[in-house]
Amino acid sequence: MTGFTAAHLHEIPLRDRWIPIRDHLGIGAFGVNAYTAAKAGEAVISEHVETVSGHEELYVVVEGHATFTVDGDEIDAPTGTLVFVEPGTRRGAVATEDGTTVLVTGATPGEVFEVSAWEETWQPNQAAMKLYREQRYDEASGVLRDALKTYPNAAQLHYNLACFDSLAGADVATVAESLRRAIELNPGFREFAQSDSDFEPVRKESAIQELVGEAR
Amino acid sequence: MSYAVARIEDIPEITDGREPWRPVRHHLGIKAFGVNVWTAKTAGDRIINEHDEADGPDEELYLVLSGRARFELGGEQLDAPTGTLVFVQPETRRTAYAEEPDTSLLALGGRRGGVYDPGGWELWAPVNPLYQAGEYAKAAEHGRAIADANPAYWAVAYNVACCEALAGRPAEALVYLRKAIDTADQARELAKDDSDLESLREDPAFKELVGEG
Numbered sequence: 001m002t003g004f005t006a007a008h009l010h011e012i013p014l015r016d017r018w019i020p021i022r023d024h025l026g027i028g029a030f031g032v033n034a035y036t037a038a039k040a041g042e043a044v045i046s047e048h049v050e051t052v053s054g055h056e057e058l059y060v061v062v063e064g065h066a067t068f069t070v071d072g073d074e075i076d077a078p079t080g081t082l083v084f085v086e087p088g089t090r091r092g093a094v095a096t097e098d099g100t101t102v103l104v105t106g107a108t109p110g111e112v113f114e115v116s117a118w119e120e121t122w123q124p125n126q127a128a129m130k131l132y133r134e135q136r137y138d139e140a141s142g143v144l145r146d147a148l149k150t151y152p153n154a155a156q157l158h159y160n161l162a163c164f165d166s167l168a169g170a171d172v173a174t175v176a177e178s179l180r181r182a183i184e185l186n187p188g189f190r191e192f193a194q195s196d197s198d199f200e201p202v203r204k205e206s207a208i209q210e211l212v213g214e215a216r
Numbered sequence: 217m218s219y220a221v222a223r224i225e226d227i228p229e230i231t232d233g234r235e236p237w238r239p240v241r242h243h244l245g246i247k248a249f250g251v252n253v254w255t256a257k258t259a260g261d262r263i264i265n266e267h268d269e270a271d272g273p274d275e276e277l278y279l280v281l282s283g284r285a286r287f288e289l290g291g292e293q294l295d296a297p298t299g300t301l302v303f304v305q306p307e308t309r310r311t312a313y314a315e316e317p318d319t320s321l322l323a324l325g326g327r328r329g330g331v332y333d334p335g336g337w338e339l340w341a342p343v344n345p346l347y348q349a350g351e352y353a354k355a356a357e358h359g360r361a362i363a364d365a366n367p368a369y370w371a372v373a374y375n376v377a378c379c380e381a382l383a384g385r386p387a388e389a390l391v392y393l394r395k396a397i398d399t400a401d402q403a404r405e406l407a408k409d410d411s412d413l414e415s416l417r418e419d420p421a422f423k424e425l426v427g428e429g
Contacts, residue, residue, distance in 0.1 A: 003289060003290040003292075003304070003305050003307070003308035004289045004290070004292075004294075004302060004303060004304045004305060004308055004310070005302075005303045006287075006294055006296070006300060006301060006302045006303070007300075007301055008297070008299050008300050008301070009279075009299040009300075009301060010299060021277075021301060025277070025301060025303040026303065027275060027277060027303055028275065028328035028329065029249070029274065029275040029325070029326030029327050029328045029332075030248070030249045030324065030326040030332075032277060032324060055248070056246060056247065056248045056249075058240075058244070058246060058249075058251060060279075060281075060322060062279065062281060062299070063299075068221075070218075070219045070221075071218050071219060075221055077221075078223075080223055080224045080225060080281070081221065081222075081223055081224075082221065082222050082223070082224060082240060082244060083219065083220075083221050084219060084220045084221075084244040084245070084246055085218070085219045086218050086219060088218070089218040089219055091219070103279065103322070105249060105251065105324055106248070107248035107249045107326060107332065108248055109247035109248040109332075109334075110247070110331055111331060112329055112330060112331055113326065113328075
């Protein structure tokens, strides 16, 4: 045990807009990350809820200036603003100055912290998304099938696998099974799937209709 | 409540006679992890009192929000300009000094593999010097007002019970011990061999409350 680890916020290698603080420093007691927007007008915190994780989240604007939208309310948030959000409340933030950075800390009250699946599966997911953007759907599916051996309960991986298999022309039963598992692990994916064009090749199939209902 | 907003500088500072801080967790109603902001007005001031977190044991993460700090971590020096993150293991002794005026640190804390306990130590801290000085009646009096206004914080009620017992007021001690135990089971465990409660130990009401035997 070294006793401590230290790093400057901007020394930690970025993953898109994400500064993976928890992973970089080896923190095990709570989730903590930062997100940074280089330009004003960019989203610094994507709109989302924490219903699945049950995490309370504290946002701290540590550089620049943002506008938060929480539960439909707009909040002007210069450096030094704290925004604390309950799990089920919808929240997001847009940078209003270049170089805006927001620190996010999250955990569930009364529960032992566990590293979120999205954090652990980010790397294989990014590799698969790159192949997806190059329309190499078969290879993208292969990357996720491998990752699912390690993270069998990662809803996002099951969902993306369903998308890639749909586009790769896999049989409907295979697509439906991945999608069913994704929705089982995170019911939010049902609504996602209703308007996701990746499912166009299979949308009219009854196995898919049963899972997601009619396209809106 | 679905959300709460504050500017750091708008949260009133509290102090235990050493370095003042802003109780962010308490102010916003956070229950899942600890979070406070410490500010030194003058270069050279100590920002974080020397301590470890082995009792928890809690992990702590510090972020320098403004100014520049110098940490001492288990005997090592660390220069920490704005934007520096310092993650400290529970057993490591740590302290920090301001190298520039208006240096602020955000401190986050939680327990690896355990549940974070928002017991309310932040609110007890200003009373603690009275307890340390042996002024138990005065400490109990101050503490009662805080415990009554914040019934969710078992640690405050528990400390009031200790002070009442030490001040020779067993009836009041039992009232606050009951409040603490009703809120958190760990208060019962602590009470079983806490020397502050020695004067209550033969009281049947205490035995029933703590469940001896």
